[in-house]
Amino acid sequence: MQGPQDTMQYSVSDSELSLKVTAKIRSLYDAQLRLxxxxxxxxxxxxxxxxxxxxxxxxxxxLKDVPRSPLEMLRDADNDGERMGLYPNLDYKSLFNALSGLVDSTPHLQYGxxxxxxxxxQCLGCLLPFLEYDMIDNLPFLVAYCVAMFPVALHQEILHLLSxxxxxxxxxxxxAGMEEESQASQSVAAIIMMVFQHSNNPAHHCQLLECLMSMKQWVVKDILCVIAYGTWxxxxxxxxxxxxxxPPFDAKLFDRKGLLCKFSNDLVPFLCQRDMCPNAGTAxxxxxxxxxxxSVTFASDSPPPLYLCIECANEIHRxxxxxRFFDILHPQQQVSMVCxxxxxxSTDKAxxxxxxxxxxxxxxxxxxxxYCQQCHGNRHNSRRGGDHVVHTRLPLAWQMDSDMQTNLVEAIISLLKEAKPINMEDPDSSTEQLKPPLSVDLPDPISVEDRQLLGRYGVWLMVxxxxxxxxxxxEILGxxxxVLFHWFHVTSFSYTG
Known part of the structure; x- marks a missing residue:
């Protein structure tokens, strides 16, 4: 049992720490202002x-002195009050705001x-267990926003932090009492858009999407939203x-094998984070x-949780x-067309x-x-697999909920509008007198082949x-x-002699 003197020492220590933290946060705000x-x-x-x-x-x-597991408590917002009561009274909110402001100031940095x-x-990862609900909801997009602000050399680190x-x-x-998605979950479309737009590495796109697919049941709604309203x-x-x-909603509609290249060849593996890993850099x-x-004991500079190779996990477990050590879900090695x-x-293994x-x-x-449809039914039914995160073929538009249906229709329209003629200009858009007196011909950010491909995607979704x-x-049919007539009108010029 702690005596009065011990309690006084702890309070004095916390007070000194609080003053020091506040002073250093102020220095971050000052740096942001100067930049x-x-x-x-x-x-x-x-x-x-x-x-x-x-x-x-x-x-x-x-964090090392906290008796209960903050990461487990993070999963349920009902535990937020109890979780925040485990920590010393430091200004975590001001630190979060200071870091957010510094991210915005990155372009003004000249060195370092x-x-x-x-x-x-690193600090954003360490700060997560100390944040209140509103900042927790904003954190995923802030980290994704770093892809737009930080050098390309850090993009992989950002994706690992997110994932x-x-x-x-x-x-x-x-x-509690909230059936709808949290704000963090609702921001998924914005996160996808930010990473897809500002990272040119398809492996990063695959890593992010597979991570989201492992946690969010209807992430396809967010994908359709990005296609409908996103940047090119x-x-x-x-x-x-x-x-x-x-999985293809109609395997006869298009030749998927000839259509898509392998995306995930360049995925960078996530390595063991233990400081003293005998196979550091490769495991x-x-x-x-x-x-x-x-986590803090065996990875002194990394935020929790602790990710380990098999050898290190066995050694620490001894x-x-x-x-308890849990398996990590590895990336898809290849996207199979069959069960x-x-x-x-099953006779139908599609x-x-x-x-x-x-x-x-x-x-x-x-x-x-x-899984094929039969194996899917065996693995996911009223008796088992009810809590699994499963993604099935896209349903027909008229079987979707209103939000998803709207996103699908807008996605189709967006895709079909991307089409442009290849061999000649559309006469409707090439008349000289319609051009403004001062016009600048900017290069098309999308290749002709990709534009044609986007148009085909739209047609396949529609059909x-x-x-x-x-x-x-x-109104939807109209x-x-x-837009289908528009697409046909534009692309018909591509094949004229």
Missing amino acids: QHNIQPLPLGTDIANTVKYFSQTLLSV TLPFGQAIL YYILPFTITRKY GARLSAAKLLFYYW EAAKVCYDHCI EHPNQ ENKNCR AYSICFSNECASYNGNHPIR GLCTPNPDTPD RLLS
């Missing part, structure tokens, strides 16, 4: 990075952008990945431990036999669904597994999912026919 208003001398990225690293180490040292970005990312440290504890959070770069990648990952992470004390159940007895649960993935080497019936709303 944004170009006040000389401008702070160096390395100097700001050193200050930010102080916060990371402070947060990890505080790389260490600056690395320190910011392994941020998204698993934010978009799946439960809010995001729309192009989202359309390709929709046809790449989701891929295969297990995860959610105990924050274990020292701490009561700790991957080794015991499949892929119908893809399951991302650990239970089903364990039958496929901890990779997501594709496969939008066959009209007597109950089809006239819009689809209108």
Whole structure:
């Protein structure tokens, strides 16, 4: 039992820590102000990075003394009050706002952008367990926004932070009495758009989407939203990945094998995070431990949880036999067109669904597994698999809920409008007198081949999912026919002699 003197020492220690943290947060705000208003001398990225690293180490040292598991408590918003009561009374909100402001100030840095970005990312990961609900909901998009602000050399680090440290504890959070998605989950479309637009590496797009597919049941709604309303770069990648990952809704409609290249060849494996890993730099992470004390002990600079290779997980488990280690879901090695159940007895083995649960993935080497319709029904029914995250073929437009149907229709319209003639200009748009006096011919950001491909995607979605019936709303049918005639009019010039 603590005596009065011990309690006084703790309170004095917390008070001193609070004053020091507040002073350093103020220095971050000052650095941001100098950068944004170009006040000389401008702070160096390395100097700001050193200050930010102080916060990371402070947060990890505080976390090590917390008795309960903050990561487990993060999953349910009902635990937020109790979770925040575990920590010393520091100004976590001001730190979050300061880091957010510094991300915006990145373009003004003249030197040290790389260490600056690395320190910011590390600190955001360490800060997550200390945040209140509104900042937790905003954190995923802030990290995704870093793709637009930080150097390309940090893009992979950003994707790893999102996939392994941020998204698993934010978009799946439960809010009592709230049936709708959390704000973090609702921001998924914006996160996808940000990464797809500002990262040119298709492997990053695959990594993000597979991560989201493992956690969010109807992420296809967000993909359709990006195709419908996104920027050209995001729309192009989202359309390709929709046809790449989701089981084809009509296998006879198009030759999928000849259509798509392999996206995930360049995926960078996520490595073991243990400081003293005997195979450091080469051993891929295969297990995860959610105990924050274990994480801080064996990975002193990384935020929890702790990702480990098999060898390190076994070694730590021998020292701490009561700790639990969970399998990590590995990326898809290839996207199969047929059922991957080794015991499949169906006559129609065409892929119908893809399951991302650990239970089903364990039958496929901890990779997501594709099932035919019969195997899907056997694995996911009223008796088993009800909590699995499964993605099936897209339903017909008239069977979708109103939001998804709207996104699909707008996506089709968006795709068909991308088409342009190849061999000659559309006469409707080439008349000289219609051009303004001062016009600048900017290069087309999308290649002609990609434009044609986007148009074909739109046609396939329309033909496969939008066959009209007597109950089809006239306004939807009219819009689809209108854009189809536009697409036909434009593309007809591509094949004239």
